[in-house]
Amino acid sequence: MFLSSAASAQLSRRNLLGLGLGAAGALGLTACSRATGGGTAGASGGGGGSTVAFWDTVWGADSYVNRAQELVQSYSADGMTGAYQSVPWASYYQTFSSAVASNTAPAASSGGGYQAFQFYAQDAINPADNVIKALQDGGAEFGPGLLESMQYDGVYVGVPWQVDIRVLWYRQSLLEQVGAAVPTDWDTLRDAGLKLKAAGIQGFSVGAGTSTQGTQAFLAMLINNGGGWFDADGNVDCITDNNIQAVEYLLSLAKDGIITPAAVSYSQDNITSDWTTGKTAIGFDSPTLAQNFGADQQEDILVASPITGPTGKTGTMRFVNNLMMYKTVDTEVSEAFLTWYLQNMSVYWTEGLLSSIPALQSIVDTPEYQADARAKKIAEEWNPIGGTYASLASSANPAMAAVDGGQPTAVWAQQIVQQSADARTILETLQTGLEGIVTS
């Protein structure tokens, strides 16, 4: 009826079309005006001056995020102010990759431990040599091996700012309950595990489902025995005597029930729940583990000294978390901001907002940090023996980003928990899987 009627209806159609075109035009103009606004990406101009955007993955509770925002927004230099953007860990890599691909990356950011290597190889970020030199000229001293771990292709691809390390935790009351001693080597670890198992308690915490803790704990044991996934030249090298010995040991823990078979599907919540409810007594975990316990349990959850492997070596795995600078803004702008940020980030530890190890020795030396016995022990005893996914190599490479949380390492951990094959076969599967993602 509407379509077949007369002149007035024709006029309505024209009006309608005109209205549609007008609306489309208005939307287009709006989109264009927004596109030129720049948001918080990179360094952007605006009515009130320019901003330097800093994107930060969520390293702590809300109190950390709020403090980080406050800190970044207090930045002011050469008419530039800081703009903070918190980036959730869920899909963080997609967030950064999309920003790089669309040239809307921030001036600087934190992020995944190996993100800087990959982005540097993709020509998305600048070297951090000038920032490190400026900090060192100002008297800054980095923790052991941290700067070396950030070297790639003759430059520093990022600036270390904190270390997330896997250390051996234990519940003192549970060990006392079963009459076990704090482990000092693999034999005493097994002894304690067997006693705990007899009491229905896990003697080696593992989460190999949606959690990556199991993979990291097992790698910590490989490194503890002088092994790892990569050789000194950075090549995949899983099938070594030290690794076979370590995986055989882990398989025996699984066989004896010291590692629960349910761990193959454990999430981080499951791991935490077992720790806090007294179902787990020993295990490798991050320095943040104690935060999950109530105030009345804080005296009971303790950090052991590094254990010694059968080869007589010690070691564990760590992430050297770093800050990187993108090519979306002038190098001088991002370098000035990052230097300032690192010189002022001590508040995260002096105010008790982070449990990780600060990369700068000056922060480790603060009275507030030294007052925390667990943190002090982790920094003094565990940090010097920490190795990255690169294992025997002193520095990482872009391929590590795919190794971090990748499918082959997750399957590796699950195969150990399930005892699905002998140690050599499991390591051969890992070797093939890692070669597939490292070389592709």
Added chain:
Amino acid sequence: MSTSGTTGAIAPGVVESVTRHQHPGGDHSQPGLPGGVRRTSSRVRRERITMASLVLPSIILVVLINAYPVFYAAIQSVHDGTLTTTGDFVGFDNFSTILASPAFWASARFTLVFTIVGVFGSWAVGLALALGLRAGVPGRSVFRVLLLLPWVVPIVVSATSWNWLVATPSSPVPQLAEALGFGQVLFLANPLLAQITVCIFKVWVSFPFMLLMTSAALESVDDNVYQAARMDGANRWQTFTQITLPMIARSTYISWILMAIFCVNDFPTIFLLTGGGPVDATTSLVVYAYKLVFTNFQTGFGVAVAFLMTVSLVIVSTILYRQIRKAGIE
């Protein structure tokens, strides 16, 4: 009936024109046949242009939103790039590598099982509940709302709840199984049990959709048909198989197709509960594609898997729709 959707707008003009042609003297407002036909044709043309103009913005929008990603994905599937770089052209190497991969076929097998169980399991539960509610259960409006909860609750919450129920040896369901004498049952640790658990979880999440679809279809069945069947001596089973199922067949087939698409593309149900494990036992094609792209950074391989999935879905959907039309199900 079936043509009304696409040609309904121009049908009045066409019908008018044909009518005038057959009865030239019928329209006294027109001075003569040739002029009237010309005016009518002109009006039809104007109406077509108007229709096209109205539809054009939507078509442009759909093309922009859908075609560009598809086109870009097609490019990625024949390159060995990353999330930020296109990489080198490798032809169909990604597809041949993927098709030769045992992991791909294992994922395809699980996807098939997951889809079949998801579609028919949720349909059976949804149909049973819809028939129960239709039978006049007291407080059925309350039940109807309660039964929608699995679908309404965010999948993250559901997955977390199910994880709490079954994941650890001290979770309620394993504890119950142990108390009943089944020993220590680890629902997510055993590959087969994990597959079964994920499939049951999918049925639980999806049956409210089937319940809604089936309830709507059942509402359209006239009660007189059932009364007539009863008068003819049909028992309940005969009524169900000979009347109910045929009369809701069209809605059923469509809901199967939709649910099949939902199942094949379902990522969160699996990923949040098991992460695709243990040892990839519950890795479906979409989870496999995700892992390839976002954890292994093998974008070309991952997109190739997504393309193969899409092509398979299009083929299956087309075949099913043709079957529906061929069978003349209304």
